[in-house]
Amino acid sequence: GAGVSQSPRYKVTKRGQDVALRCDPISGHVSLYWYRQALGQGPEFLTYFNYEAQQDKSGLPNDRFSAERPEGSISTLTIQRTEQRDSAMYRCASSSVLGTEQYFGPGTRLTVT
Amino acid sequence: GNSVTQMEGPVTLSEEAFLTINCTYTATGYPSLFWYVQYPGEGLQLLLKATKADDKGSNKGFEATYRKETTSFHLEKGSVQVSDSAVYFCALSISGNQFYFGTGTSLTVIP
Numbered sequence: 627g628a629g630v631s632q633s634p635r636y637k638v639t640k641r642g643q644d645v646a647l648r649c650d651p652i653s654g655h656v657s658l659y660w661y662r663q664a665l666g667q668g669p670e671f672l673t674y675f676n677y678e679a680q681q682d683k684s685g686l687p688n689d690r691f692s693a694e695r696p697e698g699s700i701s702t703l704t705i706q707r708t709e710q711r712d713s714a715m716y717r718c719a720s721s722s723v724l725g726t727e728q729y730f731g732p733g734t735r736l737t738v739t
Numbered sequence: 740g741n742s743v744t745q746m747e748g749p750v751t752l753s754e755e756a757f758l759t760i761n762c763t764y765t766a767t768g769y770p771s772l773f774w775y776v777q778y779p780g781e782g783l784q785l786l787l788k789a790t791k792a793d794d795k796g797s798n799k800g801f802e803a804t805y806r807k808e809t810t811s812f813h814l815e816k817g818s819v820q821v822s823d824s825a826v827y828f829c830a831l832s833i834s835g836n837q838f839y840f841g842t843g844t845s846l847t848v849i850p
Contacts, residue, residue, distance in 0.1 A: 666842065666843070668840030668843050730782040
């Protein structure tokens with residue numbers, strides 16, 4: 627079946643604009659994770675969901691970042707009033723049971739100019 | 740806190756050479772340990788995992804043993820191929836709630 631998909635793959639936006647990044651997990655996967663990955667670094671945890679419930683958002687850097695997964699499937703990570711320091715690769719992953727293998731999407735490369 | 744420290748790269752090896760990428764961890768509790776691989780232009784893929792002390796994870800000729808006494812999970816392969824060129828990430832998870840990744844080690848294998 628299809629893997630995790632993310633859209634857009636690349637996003638260039640101007641400072642101060644809002645952006646919405648989409649993640650479509652593997653069908654039936656319960657858990658969904660968002661990560662941010664700076665160049666030359668490993669993925670940094672942002673938040674995760676079980677079904678539609680956001681279980682942990684302690685990794686979100688500030689209140690400009692939010693995420694939702696209203697129907698327990700597709701998730702959206704929203705960044706308001708973007709800043710240049712938000713530029714990074716944003717990765718989504720899903721898993722069938724909490725703690726088992728995570729399947730990663732290709733990521734969205736966000737560039738804030 | 741929880742963290743992963745892995746060997747800095749880049750690492751360049753000749754084909755058929757022996758590979759070791761060191762990974763050590765700090766964890767509160769009893770973590771599961773993972774190695775992920777990222778091939779050029781692709782997303783991260785799970786390479787292998789171990790969920791308790793002394794477990795050995797293995798896949799595609801790669802191995803790593805969960806060593807609680809040294810808090811390590813070093814990745815090894817006896818004979819690397821050009822197709823193994825990728826970035827390798829060590830990671831840990833406590834109860835599956837959060838995953839903590841190392842900074843990644845870039846491996847280039849030359850013919």
